[in-house]
Amino acid sequence: MILMHHCRSPPSFQSLNKQCSSLHQKSLKGSFFMSKKRFSKKLFYKYYRQWISLYKENAIRRITLEKYQLVYRKLVELAPDLHMDELDRQTYQALLNKYAATHEHKTVLDFHHHLKAAIVDAVDDGLxxxxxxxxxxxxxxxxxxxKTKYLNLFELQSLLRQLNLTDEISWDWFILLVAKIGLRYAEALALTPADFDFEKQELIINKSWDYKSKTGGYQPTKNESSNRRVMIDWQLANQFKTLIQKKSLHETIFVPHGKRVYNSTINKILERYCTRAGIPVISIHGLRHTHASILLLENVSVASVAKRLGHSNTTTTQQTYIHIIRELENKDTDKVLQSLAKLS
Structure with missing residues (x-):
């Protein structure tokens, strides 16, 4: 006996056609919404200005914010009609080339990095x-x-002999302090008697001075790593213990109350002393470079120098003082070869 299985009748061709058509429309509709983008047609410089306001204002130091704002002003000047939907590799390269026509490679690289941060966000946001x-x-x-960025040990000694170190605080003492400790200009300006730990022979760096503004005042250090304690020699410690004994604990040592200070003032004093000593003219920041260079040449480790300078990592120190490190590597190579020659 043949058993008959009951089943539904196959759908008609018209029914299948309707189902396929419906599914196709849904697929098209879904893919349309999936592929729909929000590509922006806004002017590029307007987007960049808005991005700075949204992500950078009140989030970074004023001096860093000013760099972004400078890039914004250059963007308005170089590409006032460039829209976001016109921004591709060719138009961006043309923008960089235009900027590069009047700037050095390193400056162009900084310009690129400031713009790239905003552009990457625009890509992530679908703009x-x-x-x-x-x-x-x-x-x-x-x-x-x-210009010469640093002095050698002999030149530094010649410079320091020009200083008139009296019993009163002066810019000559400021020069000596920066040369011996390697402070940033703004860090040295912010020092108070409370920052000297004479028992441990240490200097506490936990703030800087906003010398670029008219009102001045304390501000955070460059980065978290800049907050540090630095060893000072006993002679410098004794000298400053006497110099600041009449000052109140939290009074700035070098910045007169209510007065604005300019780095051009100290640089002119330095220039006069360098010329008198017959050595290359350097800036106050050059004394910081000098301090680090001398330590490295005296075989102090890169890690120790980085910590003393307040660098966030040793890579920054290595990149800044690559000329010194290469010189030391050449000396090490000579030592290795001499040692190997003794084995024969």
């Missing part, structure tokens, strides 16, 4: 289809002849 900064070429004018 740009692709990242136009990929594989760009950083150009720039040939570097101009650089």
């Amino acid at each position: 740009l289809e692709a990242d136009p900064t990929r594989r760009v070429t950083i150009k720039g004018r040939k570097p101009s002849k650089k």
